[in-house]
Amino acid sequence: MHPIRRHLLAAASASLLLPPLLSSCAQPRPRDVYSPIVGQDGKDAMWVPTPDAVVERMLDMAEVKRGDRVVDLGSGDGTIVIAAARRGARARGIEYDANLVALSRRNARQAGVQADFVQGDIFQSDFSDADVVTLYLMPEMNERLLPTLLDMKPGTRVASHQFGIGHWPPDRTDEVAGRFAHLWIVPAKVGGTWTARVDGEPPLQVELRQNFQKLEGDALVAGERFELALPRLRGPAIRFDVRGGPAGTMRFEGTADNGGRINGTVLTAGAHPRPFTATRA
């Protein structure tokens, strides 16, 4: 059996064991209340809820805090959205199945939290305002979302239950209760050639080669090419050392926007930090 199908069926049957265990303390439900069935078909993925321990770890990894805009894509019965709202986030779910949307709204009301549920197709929805995106979707859906996720503002956190997002390597993976929780930080787009200007120094040409959040490159200093040391990119935050030029080691630490500018400071041994600005050459 295909491993993805095996995971979802195992997850669904584990969830199906819960109702009998809970039935002794469950409140009787009115007959007309909609009860989804774990493993039921959805538009592009079936409905299987994320267990609470995994939800909490995903929100911890994404450092969800009061006021963050959190969006769960394919929000099912609202489990992740409601947990995020409990942390004070402005939480929103996008779910195709209208019955699940209605159920999520009821669940949020019962939990006493403010949350927003939108009925719609995640591939036709705009969630570019989110600070945090959560996913428990099929790998091919994650892969289809990859360009949209990479176009989000640098620093947006993306947390996925179980599955990866194409070839984008996670920044962190945890194992929780036999499942995986992955985290990615959307990197700024910094690949290309830059001219960095530092007070008191001739302009420096820096070539950055970027593969998702992985960075390497070199700098042209006084006609000589030096490989960048300790390059690091986390969201909009960028850092690298230029070693061996006339000024000795220069540590560049800055913030990149996607508009073609990096601003920050340069640290050189024995000198005060100096501001630098880099623009695309």
Ligand SMILES: C[S@@+](CC[C@H](N)C(=O)[O-])C[C@H]1O[C@@H](n2cnc3c(N)ncnc32)[C@H](O)[C@@H]1O
């Ligand atoms: C595996 S469940 C995850 C539910 C919830 N995110 C959680 O982790 O508990 C996937 C959900 O995505 C929904 N879904 C599938 N395709 C969708 C689409 N194209 N747009 C919106 N929702 C979709 C399904 O109805 C289902 O509720």
